[in-house]
Amino acid sequence: MAELPLPDLDPTSDRAVFRQIADHIRHAIEQGILAEGDKVPSEAQLMQHYGVARMTVRNALQVLQGEGLTVAEHGRGVFVRSHPPVRRLASDRFARRHREQGKAAFIAETEGAGGKPAVDSITITEERASADVAERLGITSEDHVIARSRRYMIDGQPVETAVSYIPAEIARDTRIAQPDSGPGGIYARLEELGYRLDHFVEEIRSRIPLRDEVRALKLAPGVPVFHLVRTAYATGGRAVEVCDTVMSSDAYVLSYELPAR
Amino acid sequence: MAELPLPDLDPTSDRAVFRQIADHIRHAIEQGILAEGDKVPSEAQLMQHYGVARMTVRNALQVLQGEGLTVAEHGRGVFVRSHPPVRRLASDRFARRHREQGKAAFIAETEGAGGKPAVDSITITEERASADVAERLGITSEDHVIARSRRYMIDGQPVETAVSYIPAEIARDTRIAQPDSGPGGIYARLEELGYRLDHFVEEIRSRIPLRDEVRALKLAPGVPVFHLVRTAYATGGRAVEVCDTVMSSDAYVLSYELPAR
Numbered sequence A, B: 001m002a003e004l005p006l007p008d009l010d011p012t013s014d015r016a017v018f019r020q021i022a023d024h025i026r027h028a029i030e031q032g033i034l035a036e037g038d039k040v041p042s043e044a045q046l047m048q049h050y051g052v053a054r055m056t057v058r059n060a061l062q063v064l065q066g067e068g069l070t071v072a073e074h075g076r077g078v079f080v081r082s083h084p085p086v087r088r089l090a091s092d093r094f095a096r097r098h099r100e101q102g103k104a105a106f107i108a109e110t111e112g113a114g115g116k117p118a119v120d121s122i123t124i125t126e127e128r129a130s131a132d133v134a135e136r137l138g139i140t141s142e143d144h145v146i147a148r149s150r151r152y153m154i155d156g157q158p159v160e161t162a163v164s165y166i167p168a169e170i171a172r173d174t175r176i177a178q179p180d181s182g183p184g185g186i187y188a189r190l191e192e193l194g195y196r197l198d199h200f201v202e203e204i205r206s207r208i209p210l211r212d213e214v215r216a217l218k219l220a221p222g223v224p225v226f227h228l229v230r231t232a233y234a235t236g237g238r239a240v241e242v243c244d245t246v247m248s249s250d251a252y253v254l255s256y257e258l259p260a261r
Helices: A017-030 A043-050 A054-066 A105-112 A130-136 A185-192 A211-217 B017-030 B041-051 B054-066 B103-112 B131-137 B185-192 B210-219
Strands: A072-073 A077-080 A087-089 A115-128 A142-152 A157-168 A198-205 A225-234 A239-248 A252-258 B068-073 B078-079 B087-089 B117-128 B144-154 B157-165 B197-207 B225-234 B237-248 B250-258
Touching: A017 A043, A017 A054, A043 A054, A054 A072, A054 A077, A072 B225, A087 A105, A105 A115, A130 A157, A130 A225, A130 A239, A157 A185, A157 A211, A185 A198, A185 A225, A185 A239, A198 B225, A211 A239, A225 A252, A252 B250, B017 B041, B017 B054, B017 B185, B041 B210, B054 B068, B054 B078, B103 B117, B131 B157, B131 B225, B131 B237, B144 B185, B157 B185, B185 B197, B185 B237, B210 B237, B225 B250
Parallel strands: A087 A252, B087 B250
Antiparallel strands: A072 A077, A115 A142, A142 A157, A157 A239, A198 A225, A198 B250, A225 A239, A252 B197, B068 B078, B117 B144, B144 B157, B157 B237, B197 B225, B225 B237
């Protein structure tokens, strides 16, 4: 058997053997010794190389799969995943200074990180608010909302679907109800309409994706989604938008700052 | 066949059939018509009741499983899950006014929500910092940290494991290195030592759990975990703690406030 590009175990380490094996393979991926799409050494190869039981090797491979570094293809083996760039979402991403530069948050951030942003599947409808959206917006489910659906891509890879709900009373017959909402996006339009934004609240859940989400986001097996619902509040406390998003968990790290005071 | 406690489809609805079916079952669960541990009507029953194809029923059941409302037990059917209370984590959970009441955040919040909090599996070691922890704390991986591991439970159900890393230079021979860190927890102790806390940064990822996490958190199949890493910063900018946590995604909703200014 050909020599594997992996070191031996360190018997003096206090790190569990399966973690050491995962460390070696991760290091090989990070160094490019195992490149995107490459086959990871088989269970049999790893068992022989390290002199360990199959369960130990499986635990190691599961660590890497859990980290999103590899993907098991049934009957073919385990492969190094090709990755969309990870988008780090910071606490200040909706700060006015960004909005005033005329770009929507997604476009500005993705370009800033050297990626190529795109938005597709834009659909806009006027509909009755669902019970959940109505509650968040402080309206009734008799009231109408403008629903803006779209999908976000980075370098051609879908990373997020989102639906924004804005009270129809605010958005009907404005540019918010048009596919191209103009410079700075709908938050800039809301401010022009006199709804000066004060703060946002984001609620984050995580779960396994539904079938249509797997398709829309082209998710690899075993990749959960973030389900993030953001409510935008104007000065005075009125909720002016609810944005319901589903995000591929391996395209995003969410980052928030919390006060200690 | 006995009558199912489910309404008929609404052919005039613009909601997809599988979503209508999921809505009906969800409603029955929320109303207690289907209680914790009850068997959900079988695929065959649902196909007959609604007059739809098996794939439609499966899509409906997958919606509910994705929401964590049901769990499929191989060969036995689909059951309503028994749920730990969901802990909502707010942006102000580390505010000083909470800390000054002498309770650590987890205890205060869980009691506030009517749950019975417990902490177990507390272990404390002094060790060299990992590369990641060292980078976050602004120390070298030659430097030592005090590592406080523990598991959090609500009403006897494990919901989170956490390891706090504090520079040994700060925490060695203090109550931070004792199993009982005293009133208000380690953040209160850090402030007594002169490290007045200024803010926290939380980074959130989501992934499928590793085997040992499934065991430690008694996770149902298909429940991902949040991997949340929090860094605590003192006035002046020094990082004084890194807390690495793994949380059951169906025991938590994370909530954050973001500025618009």
